[in-house]
Amino acid sequence: MSTQEAAEKHIPVLMERCTQLLAEACRTVGDAATPVIIDATLGMGGHTQALLEAVPEATVLGIDRDPQALQIAGQRLQRFGPRFRGVRAVYDSIGELAAQLGENEVLAGVLFDLGVSSLQLDEVERGFAYSYDAPLDMRMDSAVDSQDPTAAELLAEITEPQLKGILSKYGEERFSGRIAAAIVRARDTQPLTTTAQLAAVIDSAVPAAAKRTGGHPAKRSFQAIRIAVNRELEVLERAIPAALDAVAVGGAVVVLSYHSLEDRIVKRAIGARTTSSAPAGLPVELDEHKPTFRPLLRGAEPPSAEEIAANPRAASAKLRAAEKIRSMARSTP
Secondary structure: OOHHHHHHHOOOOOHHHHHHHHHHHHHHHOOOOEEEEEEOOOOOOHHHHHHHHHOOOOEEEEEEOOHHHHHHHHHHOHHHHHHEEEEEOOHHHHHHHHHOOOOOEEEEEEEEEOOOOHHHHHOHHHOOOOOOOOEOOOOOOOOOOOOOOOHHHHHHHOOHHHHHHHHHHHHOOOOHHHHHHHHHHHHHHOOOOEHHHHHHHHHHHOOHHHHHOOOOOOHHHHHHHHHHHHOHHHHHHHHHHHHHHHOOOOOEEEEEEOOHHHHHHHHHHHHHHHOOOOOOOOOOOOHHHOOOEEEOOOOOEOOOHHHHHHOHHHOOOEEEEEEEOOOOOOOOO
16 A cells, blocks of 8 residues: 555544534634634644535645655645645744735634654654664654754764653653663664664663563653654644634634643643633733633543544544634733
8 A cells, every 4th residue: 555545544533523623613713714724733634634625615724844744645635726735844833824824814723633643653764663673763854954863863962861851751751760871871882773772772771570561661762752853842832822822713723632741731821821810819800811712622532432443543642622712912001
């Protein structure tokens, strides 16, 4: 099966629910202008295809830093003509891209499907997985002109304390100190250039008793190194507030996250906009303190048991969504 055929068969996580939320936002804001949805994590274009089919009046702007993803999605979505526009960028540039929309366009929604795409996981040479041997790359943007360091380059230069911090913070790895020390010892003997080498070093550093449960011992460390290589959490910290700022009143921001670090950032950013900022005891809530968003879901919505059975990668997904109900009030000087 070709990569293009695999893309067409791939079903994105919570596709129907995400489409429903964003279609409603398009109906709310699209009376006087063309509603635009930014798919901030285009991938192979599955969510975007569903949105273009469900909302015939909408345009989707698809962002991805991976040129391979843009090529595959572009072929898949070619039949929609100018209603789909692909942009090679990192998704913290949402504010700038929203500012470039046409005069008759309005930003009705932003969709984030965070983490590693199926394309990146399934392409062996990308080096995201510990389950097969491949070059130790892990970059979401692996183009020739990419300025991002590979995982191999990161591990060759990083200090042991820095690496321990990355494994602890981004992987929540309780053996971060032992693993960091083992990686530094190993690289002093021979450069770490493949996923198999790295997985073996991590495996050797984890106590035997800890390997009996919790899956592969390298799982958390690979996640942490991937996050560091791509600066994922730094980018997300900027991107969610930028999306909340850019979306029109009546529009929605919809976010799928897959681990607690991502979800914590999303929860905090949405929570700041959906609760009053008025000081306790203030007799009258001023406009500048009123919430500018309302939650569209009760907390984080998980996928159904049926969806997890059909798509095991959905198991850890959490969906959060909020609708903009008012613009930020400007304080009078």
